[in-house]
Amino acid sequence: MNQNELLYLIAGFLGGFFVRHFLHEFLAEEELILPEQTPEEKAEAGPIKTGAEIGLKKVFNASRLGDPITPDEVIFDTKGITFNVRELFSNTESFVLYSDISGVEIVESIMLATIKVKPKIRAEIKIDNFTKSDAKLIKKYILERLQ
Numbered sequence: 001m002n003q004n005e006l007l008y009l010i011a012g013f014l015g016g017f018f019v020r021h022f023l024h025e026f027l028a029e030e031e032l033i034l035p036e037q038t039p040e041e042k043a044e045a046g047p048i049k050t051g052a053e054i055g056l057k058k059v060f061n062a063s064r065l066g067d068p069i070t071p072d073e074v075i076f077d078t079k080g081i082t083f084n085v086r087e088l089f090s091n092t093e094s095f096v097l098y099s100d101i102s103g104v105e106i107v108e109s110i111m112l113a114t115i116k117v118k119p120k121i122r123a124e125i126k127i128d129n130f131t132k133s134d135a136k137l138i139k140k141y142i143l144e145r146l147q
Contacts, residue, residue, distance in 0.1 A: 060138055066112050066129025074115075074127060074138055081142065083117070083125050094125055098145040106135045115139070 001009075062071035070086035080097040096119050103118040113135035117125045130138070 058141070060130065060134050062127065062129040063112055063131050063134075072127040072129065074130075076141055081117070083127055085125075085127060094122075096122075096125070098142075101142060101146060104139045104142045106139055108132055108135070117142070 058076040060074040060076075062073065064071055070088060072086060073082075073084040075082040075084070080095055080100075083092075083094045083096070085092045085094075096117065100119045100121065101117060102120045105116040105118070107114040107116065111132075112129050113132045114126060114128045115130060115135050115138055117127075119125070
């Protein structure tokens with residue numbers, strides 16, 4: 001086996017590994033399938049509660065297309081937002097209360113977007129490689145909480 005054949009073999013192996021492990025994350029959308037309720041169950045449940053009212057956490061992960069090893073993460077909680085900026089050998093976690101946020105900016109590139117969150121007192125927090133739709137949703141959630 002010569003050098004070129006070996007390189008093609010390695011490239012094919014890495015490409016197959018990437019497709020098998022990461023491609024479904026790019027193409028799949030989150031789906032929430034709820035069981036059907038009878039009218040009696042709906043009446044007993046009462047009005048529908050939002051995520052903030054029941055204390056749910058919403059997590060957004062950056063696209064593995066931009067950084068396949070260490071994707072950034074945004075976690076929405078009832079009191080604020082946690083930003084996990086991951087690097088190869090370190091992790092920076094920042095928590096910001098909703099009341100401390102003064103602005104949100106999205107910088108879009110061809111495929112991905114960067115989100116810049118501007119707290120009132122601290123330096124801005126920059127998180128990279130989110131899909132454009134996720135970046136817009138994150139901005140929308142933050143702006144909803146600011147009002």
